[in-house]
Amino acid sequence: MADSSPESAQNEGSSPATAHTAAQEIPLVGLRGLAAAYQLDFGAAVAFKALSISKYAQIVSSEFSTLTPENEMKWQYIHPVSGSYEWFFGDQLVQFAQSHEMKVRGHTLVWHNQLPRWVSESVTTEDALLKLVTEHVSTIVGHYRGKIAKWDVANEVIDDAQGMRDTLFYRLSGTEFLSTAFRAAHEADADALLYLNDYSVEAINPKSNRLYELCKALLAQGVPLHGVGLQAHWDLDDLPSMSSVRKNIERFAALGLKVDITELDIRMKGAPTPERLRVQAEAYAALVRVVLDTEGSDSITVWGVDDGHSWVPQWMSSYGSALLLDGKYRAKQAYAAVVGELSKQVMACSYFGPGREPVGEIR
Numbered sequence: 001m002a003d004s005s006p007e008s009a010q011n012e013g014s015s016p017a018t019a020h021t022a023a024q025e026i027p028l029v030g031l032r033g034l035a036a037a038y039q040l041d042f043g044a045a046v047a048f049k050a051l052s053i054s055k056y057a058q059i060v061s062s063e064f065s066t067l068t069p070e071n072e073m074k075w076q077y078i079h080p081v082s083g084s085y086e087w088f089f090g091d092q093l094v095q096f097a098q099s100h101e102m103k104v105r106g107h108t109l110v111w112h113n114q115l116p117r118w119v120s121e122s123v124t125t126e127d128a129l130l131k132l133v134t135e136h137v138s139t140i141v142g143h144y145r146g147k148i149a150k151w152d153v154a155n156e157v158i159d160d161a162q163g164m165r166d167t168l169f170y171r172l173s174g175t176e177f178l179s180t181a182f183r184a185a186h187e188a189d190a191d192a193l194l195y196l197n198d199y200s201v202e203a204i205n206p207k208s209n210r211l212y213e214l215c216k217a218l219l220a221q222g223v224p225l226h227g228v229g230l231q232a233h234w235d236l237d238d239l240p241s242m243s244s245v246r247k248n249i250e251r252f253a254a255l256g257l258k259v260d261i262t263e264l265d266i267r268m269k270g271a272p273t274p275e276r277l278r279v280q281a282e283a284y285a286a287l288v289r290v291v292l293d294t295e296g297s298d299s300i301t302v303w304g305v306d307d308g309h310s311w312v313p314q315w316m317s318s319y320g321s322a323l324l325l326d327g328k329y330r331a332k333q334a335y336a337a338v339v340g341e342l343s344k345q346v347m348a349c350s351y352f353g354p355g356r357e358p359v360g361e362i363r
């Protein structure tokens with residue numbers, strides 16, 4: 001089992017040396033409750049393997065209201081062999097979420113990465129590709145019908161430099177694989193909200209412009225697209241402008257789409273210093289503020305529970321410290337800043353009644 005299991009708990013057992021964040025401990029207060037008062041979902045990417053660590057599991061359920069399987073539902077793991085599906089890991093995560101009243105974000109149905117080799121080896125025509133995409137999507141969304149609130153139907157389909165990303169899917173079918181995948185997902189679960197998910201599309205820029213045009217084209221064709229996921233894997237030294245992020249969310253929302261922050265982390269190069277952690281905390285809080293202020297955006301997911309279970313150090317050498325908790329599950333300044341931001345809103349809301357537009361200024 002070990003070999004085939006998702007690569008999820010990559011840093012399990014290790015405690016990266018993170019400079020502790022503050023002289024005194026910042027208590028964990030339950031982000032999910034604070035967020036709920038503002039009808040905001042606050043989630044995390046969760047690794048099945050790490051759930052065997054009781055502290056990790058306890059934090060997942062007390063801090064987060066939605067769960068995204070970090071790897072377990074990707075093609076490589078859930079459909080490793082033609083015609084054969086591996087449900088165990090995904091089912092366990094769904095069960096964990098259900099038993100803790102968490103929603104699940106399905107991630108991800110069609111992606112050029114973590115795609116087993118048999119797909120490109122066996123599929124060489126558009127017909128065969130669309131047939132396979134239909135089978136893959138219908139089977140998985142059907143299996144989880146009623147249990148998964150939102151699906152990242154397609155991931156990272158926009159190229160970084162120009163046009164659509166050159167993948168097997170696009171080469172064989174143009175954008176037809178997208179309409180096929182979204183239609184199959186909608187047919188399999190009419191209640192699930194269906195998303196296009198991508199990175200570096202948080203602010204207004206050429207790449208997000210391409211995503212915007214694609215969304216418009218799909219909507220014009222009547223494709224059941226309900227939202228966009230802005231991954232938000234950010235570098236502390238290259239943060240997008242928050243006013244541009246706000247305008248970007250607004251333009252997608254104006255198309256009638258929901259806009260979710262789906263994979264938030266803010267990495268930094270080298271050892272974290274208190275000052276760098278403070279700047280990171282401000283960036284986290286600023287994004288929370290934008291999401292709370294913007295119609296059409298009501299969901300933030302961080303890409304991992306703690307710095308000991310973050311994809312960053314493994315994938316971007318010399319970067320780390322990207323999440324809200326350090327490698328010992330201690331709250332960082334970023335956590336405190338998010339709590340602070342949510343608390344302001346909650347105070348305003350509970351004083352003046354629920355709603356996303358608190359009346360009056362208590363800020």
Ligand code: XIL
Pocket residue numbers: 007008010070071155231263311
């Ligand atoms: C990452 C996982 O966190 C890693 O464990 C895995 O090795 C590679 O994938 N964008 C996505 C996510 O949509 O699925 C990726 O997750 C991070 C980038």
